[in-house]
Amino acid sequence: MELINKFKTVFEKTLQEYLREVPQKPSALYDGLKHILESDAKRLRPAAVLLGCYLYDENFERALPVALAIEIFHNFTLVHDDIMDEAEIRRGRPSVHKKYGSNIAIMVGDVMVIQAFRIMLALDEEVDIDLVLDLFCDTATRICEGQVLDMEFESRKEVRKEEYLEMVGLKTAVLLGLSFQIGAIVAGKEEEETEFLFQFGYNVGVAFQIMDDWIDAFGDSNQTGKKQGGDIRQKKKTWLWFVAIDLAEQEDRNFLIQLMEQDTVEESDVKRVLELYELYDVAGETMAFANQLLEQSLAEIQQSNLSADKKELMTDLARRLVERDF
DSSP states (O other), X not given: OHHHHHHHHHHHHHHHHHHHTSOOSSHHHHHHHHHHHTSOOOOHHHHHHHHHHHTTOSOGGGGHHHHHHHHHHHHHHHHHHHHHHTOOEETTEEOHHHHHOHHHHHHHHHHHXXXXXXXXXXXXXXXXXXXXXXXXXXXXXXXXXXXXHHHHHHHOSOOOHHHXXXXXXXXXXXXXXHHHHHHHHHTTOOHHHHHHHHHHHHHHHHHHXXXXXXXXXXXXXXXXXXXXXXXXXXXXXOHHHHHHHHHXXXXXXXXXXXXXXXXXXXXXXXXXXXXXXXXXTXXXXXXXXXXXXXHHHHHHHHTSOOOHHHHHHHHHHHHHHHSOOO
């Protein structure tokens, strides 16, 4: 993935230039902004923006402002997400609210949203800024909807798999879909010409999140940097949990349901859930569904009018994102 690495390298330079121009005062506000943006991240979304542009214009650097805006916006969602989840660690470092306090973290997230829009407004005059902002605002709204659904699911006794997929689609996948699509729009394409890229990114995004669920339960802690079964300890209704509910015998199903209603989750509970996942081959069922989504993504690409080499590029990227174990 030499090209993707090139995108990331060029983007990091742009990000560093932005960070050097960030105001110094009030220090807590802007130190918090730098804290999250300087952390070790995959930079998947900005790379997707640049790739979406490259598919139609090899001068992909024209899409750097949008890539920067989307990465800033994505990190805003993480800052506020960590506050709501009371998460103390993000990317191996203290989360913003843990380091600077919740009130400052809220303001850090707010100023990041403002910065994202400001950067978007500075796009080249040749870009259809009205379309870019319309798609961006629609996606931002849907992400907020997904976050609220995620919070609601924590207290609801009954949640269906279809609702979980909707939540993941809103909270995670729509921004990846937009990233590919908006890059192509910067390259001069019309919205209807880029819808297949949104759908490609959306399906990959859902599969990516489902594989995150899989990695949390079955991944190597030495590679992930996280303790196995973290989602179970937090009583998250993940795709694995839904699959287990569908496959388990009544006694085991009752245990899984009751676990979500307990005040605390003991290590013995985590161990039993993992054993049930093994017993009912939840790992295999989950990977099969992720691969089904992957194939849907690849179908979007194969049916497009992209050149053969660019279809191959997109196919390789999708496989690398979904077929991973950490």
